[in-house]
Each structure stands twice: as C-alpha cells, then as structure tokens.
Amino acid sequence: MKPEDRELIAQLCAARSGQRVDPAKDYVLETRLSPVARREGFDNIGDLVAALRTRREDRLIWAVVEAMAPNETAFFRDRELFDRFEHEILPALAKGRTGQPIRIWSAACGSGQEVYSLAMLLDELADRFPEARFELFASDLSERALEKAQSGLYTQFEVQRGLPIRRLVRHFEKAGETWELSPRLRQDIRWRRLNLVSDLSRVRGFDVIFCPHVIECMIEPARARVAENLAAALNPGGAVLFAAGEDPTLLSEALKPGVGAGVFTGHRRAAA
C-alpha cells in the first residue's frame, strides 16, 4: 500500500470511530482490507482506496472503518473483571433490588464472546440470586461482527480460548464442525449497532457496562467522548469496567475508581 493510502485509512478511522490506526503497520491494513476489496468487487486494495477518494460513499467508508476495528477477543477475557462482577458488583446490585431488572451492557461486543460469557455466568449464578432479573444488551460498531455474534456459532479454535471445558459442554451443542451456544442463553440478549463516539444521549439506564480494550485503541478526543458517554449511560450505583491500564478518570470527571482495578463508578455532579 502506498503511504498516502495508509494515511487516508487512518484518517477515516479516526474521524468515524475514533480508532487509532497506525499507518506504518502495512501488514495489518492489508490483512484487514483485502477481504473488503474482494467483497466490494475491487481487484486490489489500491483500487478500493481510489474509490474511497473519488466516491466518498458512506457505505464503503464504513465497510473499511468496521474492518479496521480491533477484533481480538476471547471468552472470559480479563478474568479478573468477571470475578469482580460476580463477587462484588453483582451482590451489591442485587441486594435489596426488587422488581427492577439489573441491566448489563457489553458496549463493544465484537463477535459476542463477552456478552455470552456474561450470559453463561448469570445462568450459573441463578441460584445465588433467585430474586434478581437480568437484562443483557450488546452493541458493536461492526454490523458483520454483530451478525456473527447473533449466530451464536463458534469454531473449535474460538471455544478453546478462555472457555473452561465444563462450561463448553454445559452451554454449547456441537453443530457439525462448529459449536453453537444454547438458544436459551441467546434469546433474551438485545443487539444494536452503536458507534460509541456518536451521540448516545438516548442510551441510558445501565447498572453495569463492560467496555474493556476500547479506549486503549482510540485517539485522544474519542477516548474522552466514550468515557463521557458511558458515564452518562450509567445508573446511580452502577459500574463501568475497563481493562487493566485503562484509566477513564483521566478522560472524564464523571467517573471515579470503584471496587478494585478496572471498575469505575458514576460521579456526576448534581448540576450535570
């Protein structure tokens, strides 16, 4: 790829999704963009980029931006966050809660491993929280990732990353060469395509938000925007979970450290 083509891709990603793309990483760009070029009927990435320049077609730009989004994932990735969710956040939320469901949002769900890890965990914890009702929401920038997520189908390689074997045989069925998560766990999840840097003023009322490994891949103004959006979507007493090393308190005054590393709570002033 030509340097100016890589630069254009980096600019488009920064402008549309706030994602930081290193134009020096030629191999990453080519690996991600080759399938887009093929799918869209171009002979090569050069032709795809030329079309981006001349046509400025929104759908094509988004296809490129979505393809560049980070796709590293695993079941129960960041195990310590799930431990804090299970042992500290959930008991505190469930205590004294009657009627109202506990609303949990996987904000950048990718191909679904995070929200399904939560679904499995909540299923296993049902006896411990017999009174609690849960609502799971999942969103992602990428329509293709959401389609895969909603299928509930995973390769043998994918189900061996982060998923203990007992959970695999408890929650999945083998479907040919792939593994399918139990429809019972999938049926109540609500899915939506969302860009976390856009106006999310209508996204409100969550008790727990999982958003690890998102702001670390973003440019500076977008990171603050995401932190503000998540803080605003949080119910009083709720928590947002980030990966180790991600500190949203440096980005937004609306968040403060919560119970343990990676957990942050709302801190919005009364006037805000």
Added chain:
Amino acid sequence: MRTCLVVDDSRVIRKVARRILEDLGFDVAEAADGAEALAWCRTCMPDVVLLDWNMPVMNGLEFLRRLRKEPGGEAPKVVFCTVENEIPAIREALESGADEYIMKPFDSEIVASKFAEAGLA
C-alpha cells in the same frame, strides 16, 4: 520447576507440545502410550499430564482411570489433548477424572488458555 508428562504416540505431537510447554516453564517428560506413562508416574509423579486418547497398548482414558487409583495419582492435573471432539467423549473424560480438555489441532495459545483453566497458569 513443575513437570509435565506428555503422553502421545505421535513423536511430532510430543515435539510440538514439548516446545510449547517448555515456553510455559515446564520441565517436560514424554511417554508414547498409557502403559509407559503409568510406569513413569509410578517412578515420579508429574504435576500435570497432557494426554492423548487414542494410543496403542493402553489408551488415554484407561491410563487416566488407573492413574487416579495409584497412590498420589489423584494429584496431577490431567489435560486431555485429542481429536475426540464429541460431547459424550468429553463428558466421559471429565467423569473419569480429567481436569481440562484440548481438542486437536492445538496451538500455544490454546494450551496456555487450557492450562490456566486447570489452575496451572
């Protein structure tokens, strides 16, 4: 240093597993079938066994059942590593005393993940 006994009748698989396990910090020993592995365990019980299922002389499941009856044989973590990837087979392995289960083909990432699940991180 913790010891891992790799039990597989394929020399190539043993070699690949050895490289991955040494990178994870294990001292690696090898056996080509269940009987050889059992003899090894009676001499020196390993911390973990990476175990193939289909092998000549004594298969992995038979080895596991016998291991668990040996003095001290309940201690090693046993991680199956096999092409058997149907749920009934996996359940049988777990009921026989396996701690984790890898479906071949595998790579270093899967081995690291499964060893972490077995408390061997």
